[in-house]
Amino acid sequence: MLLKMAWRNLWRNRRRTLLTISAIGLGLAILIAMVSFMQGMMEMMVEQIARSSMGHIQIHNPEYLHKKSVKLTMSGGSQLVKVVEDVPGVAYVSPRLLFTGSIRSSRSSSIQVVRVIAVDPQREKRLSGLADKVVEGGFVTEPPGADDPETPARLRGRKGILLGVKLAKRLKVDLGSKVRLDTAGFRGSTSAAAFYVTGILKVGSDAMDNGMVMVSLKDMQKVTGAGDRLHELTVIVNDVGAIKEMVGRIKAAIDKAGGPAAFGPVDVLPWWKISPGIKQMLDMSDAWNGILYMLMLAILSAGVLTTMFMVVYERTREFGVRLALGTRPGSLFVGVMAEALFMALLASALGLLCGGLIVAYLVNIGIDMSSLVGGWEFAGIFFENVYKGSYAPEVFVEPTLVVFIGTVLLSLWPSMRVARMKAIDAIREGGVTG
Amino acid sequence: MSDFVVEAKGVTRTFMTGDVKVRALRGVDMAVERGDFVAVAGPSGSGKTTLFNLLGGLDDPTDGEVFVNGEPLAGMNPRRRSRLRLDKIGFVFQAYNLIPVLTAYENVEYPLILKKVPAAQRLKRVQELLDAVGLGGMLKRRPNQMSGGQQQRVAIARALVCDPVMVLADEPTANVDSETGEALLDLMRKLNAEKNLTFLFSTHDPMVMAAARRLIRLKDGLIDTDVRQNGEGVDASVPAGA
Numbered sequence: 061m062l063l064k065m066a067w068r069n070l071w072r073n074r075r076r077t078l079l080t081i082s083a084i085g086l087g088l089a090i091l092i093a094m095v096s097f098m099q100g101m102m103e104m105m106v107e108q109i110a111r112s113s114m115g116h117i118q119i120h121n122p123e124y125l126h127k128k129s130v131k132l133t134m135s136g137g138s139q140l141v142k143v144v145e146d147v148p149g150v151a152y153v154s155p156r157l158l159f160t161g162s163i164r165s166s167r168s169s170s171i172q173v174v175r176v177i178a179v180d181p182q183r184e185k186r187l188s189g190l191a192d193k194v195v196e197g198g199f200v201t202e203p204p205g206a207d208d209p210e211t212p213a214r215l216r217g218r219k220g221i222l223l224g225v226k227l228a229k230r231l232k233v234d235l236g237s238k239v240r241l242d243t244a245g246f247r248g249s250t251s252a253a254a255f256y257v258t259g260i261l262k263v264g265s266d267a268m269d270n271g272m273v274m275v276s277l278k279d280m281q282k283v284t285g286a287g288d289r290l291h292e293l294t295v296i297v298n299d300v301g302a303i304k305e306m307v308g309r310i311k312a313a314i315d316k317a318g319g320p321a322a323f324g325p326v327d328v329l330p331w332w333k334i335s336p337g338i339k340q341m342l343d344m345s346d347a348w349n350g351i352l353y354m355l356m357l358a359i360l361s362a363g364v365l366t367t368m369f370m371v372v373y374e375r376t377r378e379f380g381v382r383l384a385l386g387t388r389p390g391s392l393f394v395g396v397m398a399e400a401l402f403m404a405l406l407a408s409a410l411g412l413l414c415g416g417l418i419v420a421y422l423v424n425i426g427i428d429m430s431s432l433v434g435g436w437e438f439a440g441i442f443f444e445n446v447y448k449g450s451y452a453p454e455v456f457v458e459p460t461l462v463v464f465i466g467t468v469l470l471s472l473w474p475s476m477r478v479a480r481m482k483a484i485d486a487i488r489e490g491g492v493t494g
Numbered sequence: 495m496s497d498f499v500v501e502a503k504g505v506t507r508t509f510m511t512g513d514v515k516v517r518a519l520r521g522v523d524m525a526v527e528r529g530d531f532v533a534v535a536g537p538s539g540s541g542k543t544t545l546f547n548l549l550g551g552l553d554d555p556t557d558g559e560v561f562v563n564g565e566p567l568a569g570m571n572p573r574r575r576s577r578l579r580l581d582k583i584g585f586v587f588q589a590y591n592l593i594p595v596l597t598a599y600e601n602v603e604y605p606l607i608l609k610k611v612p613a614a615q616r617l618k619r620v621q622e623l624l625d626a627v628g629l630g631g632m633l634k635r636r637p638n639q640m641s642g643g644q645q646q647r648v649a650i651a652r653a654l655v656c657d658p659v660m661v662l663a664d665e666p667t668a669n670v671d672s673e674t675g676e677a678l679l680d681l682m683r684k685l686n687a688e689k690n691l692t693f694l695f696s697t698h699d700p701m702v703m704a705a706a707r708r709l710i711r712l713k714d715g716l717i718d719t720d721v722r723q724n725g726e727g728v729d730a731s732v733p734a735g736a
Contacts, residue, residue: 061600061607068595381591384552385652386580386608388573484552487587 062391066398069371080367081407084463087359088411091459093418094352098345099450100422106300108189109338113177114331115154115187115294116303117310119144122327124291125334130159130244136323137290141183143317147309149298154187155180156292157280161243163223163273167232174227175272176243178280187296190261190274195225197235197259202276219279220258224269228260235260241273247285255279303330353462360466368400368474379478380486393479400471404464412460419456422449498525498561499660499692500549505558506715507544518544520715521558526660526708529690531683533697533706540712542696543664549694550583550662551575563659580608584653586663590645592637592652598624598644599633602651609656623651627681643674650681660692667699679705 070077109115119140124132134140137155145153157178164171181200185191191199201220221239223231233239237257245251255275263269281287297306311328320326332339372379379392426448449455507519519541526532536542547553548560551567560567563582567575579585592601599620606616624630627647637645646666653661663682667675679702686693695702703709704723711718 061604065593065595072595377591378593381585381587382593383576384550384579384585385605386576388576388608391608484547487552 062395063398066395067402070399070402076367076370077403080363081403081410083363084360084407084467085410086414087356088408088459088463089414089418091352091356091463092411092415092456093422093449095349095459096419096422096449096455097447098349099452099455100448102342102345103450104448105338105342109331109335113188113294114334116297116300117295117307117328117330118334119293119295119310119326119328120291122325130246133286133289133291134293134323134326135289137288139317140290140293140314140323143313144293144295144310147306147313149302149306149309150295151298152183152187152296154183154294155277155290156294157277157284157286157289158291159243159280159284161241163227163231163239163241165231165233165237165239167237168230170230172227172230173271176241176280177272177274178277179274180277187294190263193261193263194222194259195262197257199259200274200276201258202278218256219253220276221255222259222261222274223257224272225260225262226266226270227273228257230270233257241275243284245284246287246289251284253283356459356462357466360463361470364400364467364470365473367403368396368471371396371399372474372478376481376486376489379481380483380489383481383483383486389479389481392481393475396475396478397468397471400468400475404467407467408460408464411463412456415456415459419449419451423451497527499528499563500694501525501561502545502549503559505548505555505560507548507553508556518715519548519555522717524710524717524720526692526694528659528692529686530708531686531693531706532708532710533695533703534710534712535697535703536712536718541715542712545712546662546664546694546696550585551579580605580656582659584656584658584661586646586649586653586661586666588665588668590637590642590649590669592645592648594637597634597636598629598640598648601637601648602655605652605656619655623655626685627651642670643678646670646678647681650678654685654691660694663693663695665696665698667697667702672701675699675701
């Protein structure tokens with residue numbers, strides 16, 4: 061009977077109830093959409109961080125990140141790759157040698173300073189999205205078995221180099237052009253070699269399109285005399301939520317495989333230790349979500365408290381009469397709370413429905429601003445300006461719980477006021493006198 | 495068990511209206527016998543509603559004592575008092591005060607649900623009472639689909655549904671036309687006669703006053719006159735507390 065009464069009472073003032081439910085529901089829908097958008101942006105950023113040169117986890121000589129000295133390497137590179145690849149939960153591993161070098165061509169007098177990334181092409185292709193950014197030719201090749209169908213046949217078997225579109229323009233080179241690359245070496249102070257342009261890429265970031273070249277790891281190990289040494293091992297894990305745990309697992313696996321004796325000193329770091337600026341930016345997104353929740357609670361408070369207090373004032377006499385008939389105050393409390401519960405359920409359902417539709421749009425179509433403003437760069441990472449929502453369960457669960465529990469909790473106040481009514485006062489306030 | 499269904503002994507009730515002390519009742523002694531049909535009359539502000547609130551256990555006297563069915567209300571905890579109202583007292587209010595979202599049937603059923611009476615018994619009892627008040631065909635109507643007289647009949651059925659020892663009716667004919675008022679009065683007289691059920695009315699209505707077997711007139715918070723009638727005129731004055 062209590063539930064039946066609560067349901068019918070909810071529709072006594074149909075317009076007010078619909079307005080309140082709509083306000084709360086649409087507020088929830090907007091909250092879900094905003095959280096989905098923020099979550100999607102964070103997922104996109106983490107994904108792009110992973111697909112940039114950074115990955116989820118990096119392994120270096122502990123001093124390398126501070127000093128950036130070419131000599132600060134890890135030894136036993138190929139075994140190290142194998143050890144890390146075999147750790148359960150590791151998806152991809154990419155070994156790298158990193159240099160600062162200069163590049164020039166016979167067609168231009170300019171010498172450009174570039175960041176040289178030497179990679180295992182097959183592994184790097186799986187890890188980073190750079191292969192998708194190649195606009196001419198193919199990705200980095202590895203002679204003599206260069207089998208990239210995009211690479212012109214005449215270049216196969218030669219040391220290939222992949223460079224950015226702006227750098228190519230500056231050097232006045234195109235596919236097949238010969239360039240000379242000078243870097244620090246391990247045998248002497250410098251090493252130099254000729255490379256042939258096998259691919260040109262366009263990322264949209266000045267740092268990458270103008271200041272980076274990518275070559276084969278094997279080539280550079282030979283050219284510089286690095287042998288089996290590595291500067292960096294970048295790791296992508298299967299579960300982004302388990303990066304911390306994976307750091308521990310990888311450390312344990314390296315120690316088990318010989319540790320410093322086999323590989324020299326190594327440090328395994330999650331991406332946020334390498335680029336704390338990005339981590340701070342993502343944390344700020346959490347704070348933004350917090351502000352959204354507070355705004356939602358403010359909308360809720362206004363809607364729920366106004367409606368529920370109107371209910372209390374309008375029905376004061378009725379509550380008095382029910383108390384006079386022998387109803388316990390607790391029953392009145394439960395009745396008003398049940399009304400709030402129904403309202404919360406309907407508003408949540410409406411919010412989930414509308415929010416779901418907006419999220420479906422954000423996930424499937426998203427907001428693409430790349431054609432207007434291109435991408436943006438932060439802490440050395442290039443981010444695309446395409447924003448998509450997230451379907452993650454928490455996008456729906458957290459806002460709905462906040463709205464549902466908030467509505468119910470806010471209704472405690474008017475409900476307790478009803479429970480504390482005295483029959484005589486309620487009837488008198490309601491206007492029965494004589 | 496007491497012969498009186500309700501007793502007031504030296505009852506006073508004082509209210510504060512701002513800084514002004516209002517003495518609504520100034521020492522009322524009265525007792526109502528089982529099966530009586532009593533009207534309490536008096537001008538507005540004479541203390542009728544205050545007296546009914548005290549007799550119905552909705553309010554506490556500033557001084558004096560009230561007994562319902564021999565039980566003192568003083569010191570009774572709210573839960574016990576709530577139960578006593580449910581079990582022993584039927585209320586009929588001036589403005590009907592039915593629960594708007596419930597049908598006629600559900601309004602009458604409501605007190606039985608509070609008493610946790612099984613559904614089958616509820617069905618039988620409610621049907622019987624609505625038939626008795628002439629609304630057997632209006633079970634599913636909500637208050638806003640009924641006339642004032644019909645609503646007051648439902649209120650009477652609701653007041654009777656738990657077999658109370660008395661019905662307190664606060665100006666039950668005030669909001670209906672005279673023909674409907676007369677019909678309601680006939681109904682209550684019939685229930686009083688058939689079931690020996692005690693009725694106490696507060697009223698301004700001369701028709702109700704004339705129909706009562708006992709007429710108590712209040713004036714300025716005191717009983718001015720308390721007389722027995724036969725429906726035609728005054729029989730005898732009733733001594734205080736009897």
